[in-house]
Amino acid sequence: MSGTRRQAPNDPGRKDRILDATLEVVARDGVHGTTHRRIAAAAEVPLGSMTYYFDGMSDLLAQAFARLADTMSLQYRRMLEDAADTAEAETAVVDLICGQAYATHRELTLIFEMYAYANHHPEVRSTMHTWLLRSRESLGLHFPEHVCRALDALVEGWPMHRSFDDAPLDRDLVAATVHAVVTGLGGAAPAGRA
Structure with a gap:
C-alpha cells in the first residue's frame, strides 16, 4: 500500500x-x-x-526557543529549591545574576534573539510570558510576589548589561542590591510558602 x-x-x-x-x-x-x-x-x-x-522555520524556531526556556527555567528553579532559607535564597539570586551556571554567554545571546523574535511572533511571546511566570514562581519559594517581580528583573536585566560592559561584574554590589531589594520591599515569603 x-x-x-x-x-x-x-x-x-x-x-x-x-x-x-x-x-x-x-x-x-x-x-x-x-x-x-x-x-x-x-x-x-x-x-x-x-x-x-x-511546519516551517517559524514552527522550528518556536519549538527551539520553548526548549531553551524550559531548560533555563529548570536551572533557575533548582538553584532556588536548594536554598534552605532567605539568606541562601538571596545567594542563589546573586548566583543567577553573577554566575555562568545560569546564563552563559551563549545563553544570553539566545535570550537576546528570543526577545527580539518574540516581538513579532505570538507563540514565542507566549513562551516568554510563561518563562517569566515560572521564574517568579521559583522565586516565590522564598519571597513575596512583589519582591519576586523586582528580583526577576534584576536576574534578567543585569546579565544582559554585563554582556555589554567592559568591567567585570561586582558580586558584592549585586549581593548588596539583592539584599536591599529583599529587605526594602518586605523580606521573606509569608509562612507556608517557602
Whole structure:
C-alpha cells in the first residue's frame, strides 16, 4: 500500500538534535541568519528532516526557543529549591545574576534573539510570558510576589548589561542590591510558602 501515512522515524533522537542544532545556529548566526540548510548541516541530518518534523522555520524556531526556556527555567528553579532559607535564597539570586551556571554567554545571546523574535511572533511571546511566570514562581519559594517581580528583573536585566560592559561584574554590589531589594520591599515569603 503506497501511502501518505508517516512511518515511525528510524532515528528517534533526530528531532531533539534538530532543535539543539537550531539553537546552535541561532547563537552563531542570529535568527536572521538561520536557515533550514544550516540547521540540517549542524544536526547532521538530511535537509528533508526539517519539513518532516516542523511546519516551517517559524514552527522550528518556536519549538527551539520553548526548549531553551524550559531548560533555563529548570536551572533557575533548582538553584532556588536548594536554598534552605532567605539568606541562601538571596545567594542563589546573586548566583543567577553573577554566575555562568545560569546564563552563559551563549545563553544570553539566545535570550537576546528570543526577545527580539518574540516581538513579532505570538507563540514565542507566549513562551516568554510563561518563562517569566515560572521564574517568579521559583522565586516565590522564598519571597513575596512583589519582591519576586523586582528580583526577576534584576536576574534578567543585569546579565544582559554585563554582556555589554567592559568591567567585570561586582558580586558584592549585586549581593548588596539583592539584599536591599529583599529587605526594602518586605523580606521573606509569608509562612507556608517557602
